[in-house]
Amino acid sequence: MTVNRTVRRLRTVPDEEIGPSAAELDAIEVEWPVIAADVELLDARIAVLDRVxxxxxxxxxxxxxxRLLSARRELANRFGTPEVA
Structure with a gap:
């Protein structure tokens, strides 16, 4: 009987590797206002795709x-951005 390599790999993955880490979740939370604003802009644009x-x-x-520009500005100001040469 042969065991699928994928199944074998799934059985050996430690629990820590499943799902995002706490640091990744924190980063998502910090960037959430930008993500939400981006989704709002996409929704507005999608709404007018099939009409004038x-x-x-x-x-x-x-x-x-x-709102998207404001959210991006706030995120950049919060963490600073490197100088652009």
């Missing part, structure tokens, strides 16, 4: 874009 955007749609997209 109205003024309300354009406002929604601009608002979502501003």
């Amino acid at each position: 955007p109205t003024e309300v749609d354009r406002q929604r997209i601009r608002r979502a874009h501003r």
Whole structure:
């Protein structure tokens, strides 16, 4: 009887390697405002893919874009960014 290599590997993976680590979860939590703002902008853009955007749609997209830029700025200011030469 042969055992599939994948199954053998799954049986030997320690519990610590399954799922994200605490440090990875902390990093996701820190970046969550940027992720949420990015999703909001994508939702606004997807909503107008199959139709001509109205003024309300354009406002929604601009608002979502501003929120994304603001979230990115806050994240960059919180942790600092290296000097760009």
